[in-house]
Amino acid sequence: MLTLGNLSPKEGSTKQVKRLGRGPGSGHGKTAGRGHKGFKARSGSGVKPGFEGGQMPLQRRLPKRGFTNIFKAEYSLVSLSQLDSFEKDSVVTVDALVAAGFVKKNNLVKVLANGELKTALTVEVNKASASAKAQIEAAGGTLKIIE
Template structure:
């Protein structure tokens, strides 16, 4: 009977590893397939990625430009057409948008005026375009900006 204790690989599916430096009879003794002397025969050798033999590497030859702004705020974008999927009179907060799968949890949210909205909804978001705000208010809804961006 086959049990976990007597499992073995299928015949021919595994190879024995090449045992280097184990005497002349092995065929891989003495220099162990590394050739004679030189940098590549030593232990710990190996050319680092990007090394070009002493020539100035490409990474250093090319000019560097710009920087990464550590204060940049990434917004998840939501279109008005997506908000139209909610029922009329509902308060659409970040939690509802996450639940609906429109944004990821913990991200800042911005509403854009892509598409149209026909239902009156209250929207609580971090940022909104002026056109989107006008369309929501025209449909009878309201817009509440969170305190994070209201102070800016």
């Protein structure tokens, strides 16, 4: 029976590894196939990714594009189906969402209209989509936008 303990590669599919620097009789002794001196003979050397022999590399020849706005407001998204897990007539704040594990601490929160909301809730978040606001109010709840 074939098990993991007696697996072996197919005959002829593997070769012995080339053992470098093991004496003159091996054929790969002394310089171990690296030749005499020079950049490629040194330890830790080798052509780095992107090196073009001293020519200005492509990633430095191409122009930079775009920019990153460091003041951009990132919102954590919460769906209506997640809000539906709260009890009826409860107040859902950002802290309550953090405690429930839906968002991380110190994040801005936006409610999106994914899923359905069947319970009446008072929702206090930083932002909400228009359709999410309509569904919260249709379920008998209220939405309060906080700054």
